[in-house]
Amino acid sequence: MYVYLNDRIVPRAEAMVSVFDHGFLYGDGVYETMRTYEGAIFMLDEHLVRLYRSASMIGLGMPLDQDRVKSALYDTLGANSLRNAYVRLTVSRGSGAVGLDPDLCRAPTLVIIAEEMKDYPKAMYEKGIKLIIAVTRRNSREAIDPRIKSLNFLNNILAKIEAKKAGADEAVMLNGSGYVAEGTVSNIFFFRDGVLCTPSVACGILDGITRDTVLDLAVREGLTVEEGEFSRDDLYGASEVFLTNTTMEVMPVSQVDSVRYGAGEIAGLLRRMYRGEVKAYVENVKGRGPSLWGYE
Ligand code: PMP
Numbered sequence: 185m186y187v188y189l190n191d192r193i194v195p196r197a198e199a200m201v202s203v204f205d206h207g208f209l210y211g212d213g214v215y216e217t218m219r220t221y222e223g224a225i226f227m228l229d230e231h232l233v234r235l236y237r238s239a240s241m242i243g244l245g246m247p248l249d250q251d252r253v254k255s256a257l258y259d260t261l262g263a264n265s266l267r268n269a270y271v272r273l274t275v276s277r278g279s280g281a282v283g284l285d286p287d288l289c290r291a292p293t294l295v296i297i298a299e300e301m302k303d304y305p306k307a308m309y310e311k312g313i314k315l316i317i318a319v320t321r322r323n324s325r326e327a328i329d330p331r332i333k334s335l336n337f338l339n340n341i342l343a344k345i346e347a348k349k350a351g352a353d354e355a356v357m358l359n360g361s362g363y364v365a366e367g368t369v370s371n372i373f374f375f376r377d378g379v380l381c382t383p384s385v386a387c388g389i390l391d392g393i394t395r396d397t398v399l400d401l402a403v404r405e406g407l408t409v410e411e412g413e414f415s416r417d418d419l420y421g422a423s424e425v426f427l428t429n430t431t432m433e434v435m436p437v438s439q440v441d442s443v444r445y446g447a448g449e450i451a452g453l454l455r456r457m458y459r460g461e462v463k464a465y466v467e468n469v470k471g472r473g474p475s476l477w478g479y480e
Contacts, residue, residue, distance in 0.1 A: 188296035207276025211336035214238035312438030313353040318343035340368035374422035426451035
């Protein structure tokens, strides 16, 4: 396995970052998780826009422009001969003396890890997964805006620990005002009284790229969609709940706390539509050839 590290592709064993890296010391950095299908990185431009936005929101100057990041991503996939992959791109503030001041770091550290995509078990898509509503609240937008996809993940990890203790697959966090926000690595949707609901970005969530795609698909399908503030009772009263993210796509939920949900027709429909969208995207990228950056 090969890893991209600051301008070079190196064997995994040589992919080392300094103990003085502020990503390690302070969680000072940003990242993106992407997924490739048949060699094409799905929604690559959207992921890069979000990456540069996250970097800008923490005052981190990206070491490469977007085109060079694209080539670095495809070079890493090529070096590992991967077609269906999970890709994680991390940019930290870089290595510097101990201290919070970002100016202590001379240059950011950029790492790309690409691995064979391990699909979630089929049974999860068939039966749905189990959620809890965590006691841990989502960071407020005024503290660390959840739109920053940062290395500082402790908020989500605390909620994840709660989920594990409860034997659940994922935890949903409420925001400081008690409204539903998002999962630890996912956005949440629910279907209630004929309306597909999802917390608005103003609730303090990451504006997931899968969330955006699913919202577009739902509108295209003629579903009534509402982005807003929803209580835990709104969620409990839903007929269907599902999660979205880049790697799991559209994942049905069978249970939130002690409330159980039905078959997941809407989730099934949107997942099929999402798959169709992926297929069209891959065809389009393939048609353009050079977008694959020589990786075939
Ligand atoms: N919320 C959080 C906190 C996440 O970490 C993720 C995963 N990146 C998402 C939502 C879903 O985002 P996306 O659809 O862009 O993967």
